[in-house]
Amino acid sequence: MVIKKSTPLRNIKVGDIICYELDSEGSKYSYGQLIAKTGAGFVFRPFNIIHTEPNDLTVDEILNSSIAGRHFILDVYTALDKKKFHDDGEWRIIGHESDFKLSEQESNLFLFSRKIGNRAEKINILGHSEQCSLEEADNLVAYGPYLGDQAKKWSIDLNQ
DSSP states (O other), rough: OOOOOOOOOGGOOEEEEEEEEESTTOOOEEEEEEEEEEEEEEEEEEEEEEESSOOOOHHEEEEEEEBOSOOEEHHHHHIIIIOOGGGGGOOEEEEEEETOOHHHHHHEEEEEEEEEEEEEEEETSSSSEEEOOOEHHTTSSSSSEHHHHHHHHHHOOOOO
């Protein structure tokens, strides 16, 4: 994939469709969508779609795709605006769903956790939190931004 110029942070929005390289050879690409904005960044929903060409994604695939792995918070500033860490593969916006709305069911899912000492809380996509056990927190994605290979581990098994 030819590296695209940066996307200014002010132009990154909920509903954006993202393409990213799964391997260092640039022979596998996957996709996802920015579905909410939190204080830590944008929540990324990875699609269970892989292609050998970055622009082969279709609307039907998006509509019929299941989620691959786990939602995570993408560091969009580093991935899309500053374009750092290209060794981990490029990330780029390839489309936008202008009428995107988060489902009520998805907005209430507690997907993230934050630990402070011997206390923990779980956090939903909209940033609302409530206390939880340390064990429950261990089963959730840490509340904070991820990038590159670190982010890919939440989205898809690289051995597929």
